[in-house]
Amino acid sequence: MKIDNCKKNTSSLLNYQYPNIHFSKHLLLIFIFLLKVINNIISQQISVSGYIHDYNTGENLIGAHVFTNNLKCLTFSNNYGHFNIKISKTDTINFSYVGYKNSVIYNLQKDTIIIIRLIPSIQIDKVDIVGNRNNLEYIGINKIDIKQIKTLPIIAGETDILKSLQLLPGIQGGIEGTSGFHVRGSSPDQNLFLVDGVPVYNINHFFGVFSVFNTDAINNAELYKSIFPARYGGRIASVLDITMKEGNKEGFHGNTSIGLISSKILLEGPIKSSKTTYLLTARRTYFDLFMVPILWIINEKEYTGGYYFYDINAKINHTLNNKNRFFLSIYNGKDKYYIIGNDHYSDNSGYSYYNTTKNKLGWGNFTSLFRWNRIIGENSFMNVSLFYSQFNFGINNFWKSEKKADSIMYNSEFHENQSSVLNDAGISIDFDSYLINNYKLKYGVKFTHHLFNPRNDIYFITDIDQTLNVDTTFSPKKYLSNELNLYIENDIKFNILKANIGIRYSYYDVFKTSYNTIEPRILLNINLNKAICFQTGFSKNYQFIHLLTSSTIGFPTDQWVPVTEKVRPIEANQFSTGFQYLKNNFRFNIDAFYKNIYNLLEFKEGGSIASWEEKVTQGKGKAYGIEFYFGKEYGKTKGWIAYTLSYSKRFFNELNFGKEFPYKYDRRHDLKIVILYKINEKWEISANWILSSGYAYTLAIEKYRSGAEFDRYYMFGRYTFSDEIDYIENRNNMRMPLYHRLDIGASYNWFKKNTKR
Numbered sequence: 001m002k003i004d005n006c007k008k009n010t011s012s013l014l015n016y017q018y019p020n021i022h023f024s025k026h027l028l029l030i031f032i033f034l035l036k037v038i039n040n041i042i043s044q045q046i047s048v049s050g051y052i053h054d055y056n057t058g059e060n061l062i063g064a065h066v067f068t069n070n071l072k073c074l075t076f077s078n079n080y081g082h083f084n085i086k087i088s089k090t091d092t093i094n095f096s097y098v099g100y101k102n103s104v105i106y107n108l109q110k111d112t113i114i115i116i117r118l119i120p121s122i123q124i125d126k127v128d129i130v131g132n133r134n135n136l137e138y139i140g141i142n143k144i145d146i147k148q149i150k151t152l153p154i155i156a157g158e159t160d161i162l163k164s165l166q167l168l169p170g171i172q173g174g175i176e177g178t179s180g181f182h183v184r185g186s187s188p189d190q191n192l193f194l195v196d197g198v199p200v201y202n203i204n205h206f207f208g209v210f211s212v213f214n215t216d217a218i219n220n221a222e223l224y225k226s227i228f229p230a231r232y233g234g235r236i237a238s239v240l241d242i243t244m245k246e247g248n249k250e251g252f253h254g255n256t257s258i259g260l261i262s263s264k265i266l267l268e269g270p271i272k273s274s275k276t277t278y279l280l281t282a283r284r285t286y287f288d289l290f291m292v293p294i295l296w297i298i299n300e301k302e303y304t305g306g307y308y309f310y311d312i313n314a315k316i317n318h319t320l321n322n323k324n325r326f327f328l329s330i331y332n333g334k335d336k337y338y339i340i341g342n343d344h345y346s347d348n349s350g351y352s353y354y355n356t357t358k359n360k361l362g363w364g365n366f367t368s369l370f371r372w373n374r375i376i377g378e379n380s381f382m383n384v385s386l387f388y389s390q391f392n393f394g395i396n397n398f399w400k401s402e403k404k405a406d407s408i409m410y411n412s413e414f415h416e417n418q419s420s421v422l423n424d425a426g427i428s429i430d431f432d433s434y435l436i437n438n439y440k441l442k443y444g445v446k447f448t449h450h451l452f453n454p455r456n457d458i459y460f461i462t463d464i465d466q467t468l469n470v471d472t473t474f475s476p477k478k479y480l481s482n483e484l485n486l487y488i489e490n491d492i493k494f495n496i497l498k499a500n501i502g503i504r505y506s507y508y509d510v511f512k513t514s515y516n517t518i519e520p521r522i523l524l525n526i527n528l529n530k531a532i533c534f535q536t537g538f539s540k541n542y543q544f545i546h547l548l549t550s551s552t553i554g555f556p557t558d559q560w561v562p563v564t565e566k567v568r569p570i571e572a573n574q575f576s577t578g579f580q581y582l583k584n585n586f587r588f589n590i591d592a593f594y595k596n597i598y599n600l601l602e603f604k605e606g607g608s609i610a611s612w613e614e615k616v617t618q619g620k621g622k623a624y625g626i627e628f629y630f631g632k633e634y635g636k637t638k639g640w641i642a643y644t645l646s647y648s649k650r651f652f653n654e655l656n657f658g659k660e661f662p663y664k665y666d667r668r669h670d671l672k673i674v675i676l677y678k679i680n681e682k683w684e685i686s687a688n689w690i691l692s693s694g695y696a697y698t699l700a701i702e703k704y705r706s707g708a709e710f711d712r713y714y715m716f717g718r719y720t721f722s723d724e725i726d727y728i729e730n731r732n733n734m735r736m737p738l739y740h741r742l743d744i745g746a747s748y749n750w751f752k753k754n755t756k757r
Helices: 010-017 025-044 161-165 287-298
Strands: 045-054 065-068 074-076 082-088 093-096 103-105 112-118 141-144 191-195 218-224 238-244 253-258 262-271 273-285 303-319 324-346 352-376 380-405 408-436 439-462 469-474 479-494 497-510 513-527 532-543 545-548 559-562 570-583 586-603 616-632 637-651 669-678 683-692 702-714 717-727 739-748
Touching: 065 082, 074 082, 082 408, 103 112, 141 161, 161 218, 287 303, 439 559, 479 559, 545 586
Parallel strands: 045 112, 191 238
Antiparallel strands: 045 082, 065 074, 065 093, 093 103, 141 218, 218 238, 253 262, 262 273, 273 303, 303 324, 324 352, 352 380, 380 408, 408 439, 439 469, 439 479, 479 497, 497 513, 513 532, 532 570, 545 559, 570 586, 586 616, 616 637, 637 669, 669 683, 683 739, 702 717
16 A cells, blocks of 8 residues: 655544545544553553462362452452452452451552461351352352361261262162262263362262262362353263362371271371372271181181271372472372182082182272463463373172092183273363453363273183083273363353353263364352342263263262264263242252263173173153252251252163153152251251152063073082063152151260361
């Protein structure tokens, strides 16, 4: 572009270039004035960021409130205790966390990175139950108070976070007395369990009676059971995000507890200085130490057996400076069950028999994590994680029988070895950007390499008459897959509207088959005033792994398998809308939901893990209902009432004659009442009552013989039998009776100098 007269003023120049548009000096002056005003406003704002810690221990306080006196600026600390807020030089910043004294800072004149340490309040009555903070928050997001969990009635002295969550609306526990987890008509594999951001696949000890999460090691836990943010993915029902403690920065601290089932120990403290801390917790059951000798005596030194489980959590943290922090954590948990026996006897024919039995069953999780937190510039926070997760189980069975007559010896042996392994290894990079007040941008990328080895069986059989020899190894193919996730998430607060809007992209590759998915998430919260809010939301979720199960209590022999060319990922669309009322210390919630689920996986009739892709079928499901919650949040007497009315149904073309049937955990009514009462500083009592519809199950109404005969082998020979066939009219055609349970507990705290018992 050529300009002939460079001396033309700006207004004339613009009119010369764009003759159809009239530019006046007045318009130009207004534009320059607005630029100066905006520049002055921005130059008057300063950025304040840092971390919020507990004064006594140095632990991160997650979800702490950070706000100015005029409430125009409000934010929260994230999962690492980090916060960022934009203020003017005349603003005062308030820091608030439930159960802690407020802290205030003012007269900040420049961008600052600070560490805030809040002092626990002497008044401990105002402690959350299981729910949101004392303000109007998103319905369906529950922040769990670990202190409160320890006051609820417990089994054999073992506090359990999953059993406590079962007392919330929309969550069922499956089989009575277990730590099963069914959210809004889901199956157990549709829940994502994270420990410091690392997925954990097996959540049960003792065949489902206890969970693997040691409450002594937990700093914070959040449950998302409705519309969860775009940063979470890979499951369609819920997310339980658990953050472990980091270790006391102020001094050495230890804790031990002895229960009827297990004992626990916790050690934590600084290493040389408060910049480096450690945490070590361990838990082990010990009834096997008593049962082994008792069974040995009862069975006249012929047979004995036992069972035990243990957990170990270890963590080291190092603060390089105000901007950089490093973490290394490890979790290892195992269950082991075994039977050992030797016996001998003689029959009237002069034969002597010598039998040896060794049966072992073991399973467990192992996770490790290296994490780097960094504050970038004035407005951003970065987290980099390298992680590894493994779930494995193994069965080893050995029987040997010796039949002796005169000088002739016959041997019969049976060997069985089964194993299954699931490995995850990957890296994730997450960013929090605080561009302006009341708007936070989250985005990140995650790569995971999966290894599935569904099952490896080895059999060796020799019969007692030497007429049968079987040596078989069955090894299904291993599945190697790669998963890439990208997400963007927007936290927005504008006047009465608060929104979380995000989108997640996933790429999953397995055996030259790939899937690309887009998952939009939107959650809107409208605060009509300080007491009333309405909420609505929609989410699409995909799940790339399935759990093949034939049990009802989460046995470790249930198999995790990936999507393949023949098996598609689970897809779910969920709609949710709710109402919340908060007045003084009372909260009332109503939340209605509707969820469509596609590509659910089930065994065909008579299917098994061997060649599983050919023996499964995929179908649809739907779940819908309404949840009610009414609670008193603090005071000497606290508690809540939770009621859920829900439906959960399944449809498979190849099952139940192509007719719709209820899911086995389709419980129509679910009522829970919890009361906690603090008598004084030493004594607390609690009670909870549960009333629930029975779960559905399948019962044959007739039996008939097939007419075919089969030979079956066992250690002493073979036998012939005729198979019986059950006639089942419909799947889940029966229901267990109405179920109710009352639990009562008491807690006594004995205070001594520097100790609490």
